[in-house]
Amino acid sequence: MTLRHARRIGGATAAALAVGLLAAPGAAAVPGNAVTDPKALPTPGSAATGVRTDACDDTTAPGWLEVANPVLTVSAASPQVRFKVWDDSTPEHDKVVDTAVDVTGGTARLATSGLADGHSYSWQTWPAYDPGSGKPTPTCHFRVDLTHPGLSVSSTDFPESGSGTTPGKYAGENGVFTIQGLDAAPAGGQASGVACYQYVLNGTLGVGWDCASGHTVKAGADGTAQLTLKPKDWGTNILTVQAMDDAGNVSQPVSYSFYAPWDSRPKPAVPGDVDGDAVPDILLPDAQGNLQIISAAAEDTTPTSVVPARLAPLHAGWQDDLVLHRGWANVHGPGDDLLVRSQGNPQVLYSYANWQKGDFSGEYPTLVYKPSRCIDAAANTIPCPEGYNDEDWSGVDQIVAVGSRHKGSTPAWPGLLAVENGKLYAYVEALRSYQVAQPVATSGDWSGYDLIAPGQDAAGNLTVWARERATGALHAYPVVRQDNGLLDFSALADPSANVVATGFTTAAYPTLGSSGDGDGDGKPDLWAVTPDRHLVTFSGWSAPTDLGALR
Incomplete structure (x- = not known):
């Protein structure tokens, strides 16, 4: 049994990992040297919460990466550091990396590649050749999602142009748009899930890394969001929406075109109302x-x-x-x-x-x-x-x-x-x-x-x-x-x-x-x-x- 604790996070399929292994020179161990400050680059995180974490404990939920080749780093004073990486999505938590890496400028870096989509990984490091001479790092965790989400838009208040359905609302009134996202899980793996949707009405869409930027609506547990918008101009309007999953992968923008009829009905004048809907x-x-x-x-x-x-x-x-x-x-x-x-x-x-x-x-x-x-x-x-x-x-x-x-x-x-x-x-x-x-x-x-x-x-x-x-x-x-x-x-x-x-x-x-x-x-x-x-x-x-x- 290795020093790392067993942690089952993902599914149950084998993962292939192609790692550029650095040859370990025959250097003598330096007693008393510990390795510290384990980090994955880029830092795993959650687009839904905006929190980034290396999850180097037993309680923190692992963050997501949208790349298959993170670089794992630690600080060390010894000449070499030993890296071990496990695929927690396989039945036996297969060890996919076990190698020694030279320390340069106080830092050891392991460049990985080929991490499997939808899999969860754990990793830990020790001073090379003499594990008892220095304290190992805690076990850190991350998950990988390489699949981009998709989405669809619908509305009964403002049906899509060409549908032949009469709009139920007028320009200047709030309409509800239902956004349904899909973040398909790869075979044997886990998807991070749709986190939010970024949108713009009659404009150019801008996407940030997480779900805290403006013009964003968070997705529910089933990937659905209800977006309430008020088209001010009568005629054809275009709602552009892009989905983001929890790993930060974004979908292709979807343009939803709809017609907002002119509202000829007289509206009461209400002091306190700024947008003309008769509500303060x-x-x-x-x-x-x-x-x-x-x-x-x-x-x-x-x-x-x-x-x-x-x-x-x-x-x-x-x-x-x-x-x-x-x-x-x-x-x-x-x-x-x-x-x-x-x-x-x-x-x-x-x-x-x-x-x-x-x-x-x-x-x-x-x-x-x-x-x-x-x-x-x-x-x-x-x-x-x-x-x-x-x-x-x-x-x-x-x-x-x-x-x-x-x-x-x-x-x-x-x-x-x-x-x-x-x-x-x-x-x-x-x-x-x-x-x-x-x-x-x-x-x-x-x-x-x-x-x-x-x-x-x-x-x-x-x-x-x-x-x-x-x-x-x-x-x-x-x-x-x-x-x-x-x-x-x-x-x-x-x-x-x-x-x-x-x-x-x-x-x-x-x-x-x-x-x-x-x-x-x-x-x-x-x-x-x-x-x-x-x-x-x-x-x-x-x-x-x-x-x-x-x-």
Whole structure:
């Protein structure tokens, strides 16, 4: 029995291994020399998890290789190292390599070739000629998959062009595409299995090594994935999909052509909706700085569309930008415009007009100037309070878009509520600009609160919420529409009033916001992001649902 432990991983067929064996010169052993740091190159891994490992223990699942000729390496001080490799997919765990290799520059390298597709291997090394003079390496493990996967695409919502089946959905609506993968196992071997699918709608496909890159959907245990996409343009669309197995082998791209009919049905205008489907949206950056548009009614964190990082105000991504949305100018819509303040340029507030249902690729931002005139609740001009900065937006600590001062879904540019030097101001909207600032609360200190704008409920009533950072208490303040067209913010005079819930600490939910009514019950809802970047939605401010990790 050799020093390696027996480990059965794969199937039960013999494997052929052609190894370039290096002749072992007659060198004397150097006592006390150990071999360390065993590695296979390339490093075995899993495309599904993104983890690479040499699995040099009894518990770690072996990683996969997509090559038949890995190089095995160890560090050693002795003149020679003995390599042994076993095929664990054969009934007797056949030893397929047993050879001594010279050490050069402190490293011994064994170049292998001809490893069998679908087989699992173990390997270990010792100091040559005198195994008792040095400690051997642990037994390491890897698996080999040389077969490329395949796939097929189907959809009842948007049937393949030429099928003769009428589409069940229209352009601008979400459709479900079923992707079925196949990763056939070789005779007597094991397949790594389809890990994920990378896709692009009407574009060029780019493939990364693992399944963590953008525009990726993971495969289920049976190799199937459900992909929800919204074709924005009516007419012929092309969905291109490529499968990747757990070893990193990729299939040939499959192009699925389908027709999305023009939707002539009128859609209700819903403030909080960016992509034009009459459902409010949550806007959050992904790890690459792209801006994700995620439906507030979603069951997971898959975005309906993504605004590329290059379209951010400073072209460096949206990850550090404050993005507001709760209405639109009456020259276009429905679909919220964006108001953006970049951390890299806090003096400026940018406006992005939403002409294409959440596709801002053809838009250039314009500047929104801060008003220099102040009014009271009766719309009378008054001196602006001491400390008010009428030059730019740099003194504003936080801003939310509260929605229109007009009741119902009349297209309107959103009013703003902002904290500046601990004081609360409202900015009255005009056509893509703000004419006046209204001091709302100049006595209470709002610097310790996070403003939240849930928008209006089914009856058209507005409310402002706030999270007290020190305690995690949630406050709700009713906002009344006045006859003069302004909003009555008098309920916000005391920020500590009107506690409606607790437990919303900054430790549990570093980011807390609302996009409106996500669950369709007529009442606005909260959403939050946890420290580990999970998106959590609420019904109102109760019944949290974890939608999973954000991209």
